[in-house]
Amino acid sequence: MSAFPQQSAMAWQAAAVAAPDILTNDKILRLVAAGLPDQTIIAKIRASKSAFDLSTDQLIALKNKGVSGAVLATMLEPAPAAAALAAEMSIDSGDTNVPHYPGVYMYGAESQTMTRILASASDQAKTGGIIGYALTAGIASASIKAAIPGKSAKVRTRRTRPAFYFFFDESVPRALQGNGASIWMSGAGSITSSPGELSLVRFDEKAAAREARVGSMNIAGAKTGVMDKDRIAFETEEVRPGVFKVTPSTDLAPGEYGFIQTLSGGNGGRTGAMSARVFDFGIVPAF
Template sequence: MVSIGTAADLEAETLTNKNVVDLVMAGLGDEAVIAKVRASTATYNLATNDLIILKKSGVSGSVIAAMIEADARGGVPSRAALSADSADPLVPHPSGLYMLADWLPQPKMVRLDPTISNQSKTGGLLGYAFTGGIASLSIKTVIPNVTAPIKASRSRPTFYFYFDEANRAPSQPPAGSVWLSGAASAVSSPNEFTLVSFEIKKDRRETRVGSMNLAGAKSGVMDKDRIAFVYEQIAPGVFKVSPKADLPAGEYGFLYAIGGGTGPGMWSRGTGASRIFDFSIQH
């Protein structure tokens, strides 16, 4: 009779060097062994001599690398190593932008999902036309709905940015990034974001991202429309961010451009697609 282990039994198994060698000797391919290494708790011996013994026992370099990465996580399975809502910023989180909801009875991290805006509209067109271009024409980016799904009950909430570096082991090559910006380059610092406020319209929110008059065109968020914030790096790829001053009740977002527009002149610089991590301040 074949004994079938329960899920609890499987979770309780702790891999050792010998277990890995046994899996390799049993003929399992590297893909299966690496999956097992990543999904299991482990206690490995990985001194130089141990690595040499593993290699001589037929363990491939890819499997050994997976063991080293698992050991660097403290032997915790990779699926359990990341927390989506732990209030401790030093606990690994999936890449993304989080708000610390420390006003709750049990504080937790709340992830802000980005909104992609590829809509631009003009403001002040009548004045621009009547004055022959002396008055400025505003270019605005638009996102749907009148309010953000994530609400903050503090005037100066704390945010944490987890970039790809935070979750990539030294031996792991760069992969596809959730932080891609223009030209497929990856964002890696809060300094590449702009904190802005949004004006609420009938069924949408808008913020100015450019202007144009006789003196020329300006693309990007104007200095006077930027909300100052401070940040500090607390771990590789992890940054703590907070506004410099209290924010009034309203709609806000961290914005960065992920591609230009398709029109001529200023329309192709900074007024195209933007990724916006939006939130509301409620008192």
């Protein structure tokens, strides 16, 4: 079995590497030395956290090293008030340049608006194939399944290949970042920053809930992550920093689906204890 990720620690490390950096005087000098135009550097300043030294001596030093007056003025601008920025954030605008609350949105082509898919947490796990696991003393694998609450998703569409937009923390104005809470926080304390850290799957539909295979266990231990054969491929396009358009690579049949991210594994190998973040949606028949 090949799992994605094979170990949840790999996803945590990837998120940590890709986390937004903090701009300093030295980094501004590096951007200038790289030949980036002023408008690009200014956009970077306004979209990033910063820890500038703006003392008189440092401003003179930056000017002497080629930093333009426009860039220096932007560095001196106070961060916008968080309350004002929050009022400008949207949960349904179809314009990806409009700040959105972090999360996953389904785009409606007809309405040209977005519908926010609220994340649900699955902290209940069950095992499948346990009889074979027991009869072979753990040589045969047993699957670990996450239970997704509810019989069906609230967000539904008739489109067989819907478009989704992922808004990560990097897309949020810096005045609203850094409060210690994030919908994209992983189990290791790092921040998810790419759709590639989630898997698109079709759920097994039960009488009162839905299930997704999120790992396996055998005598060698437990693995977390969606199996390759259960993953549905999708195309990813970075629209702007922190914003990605995601489209399934093939048409989806009517049913229950979701983007799922395993957040933690078992306790060392023998149990199915885990948790997962799920953004669920449904495909309904056209007629």
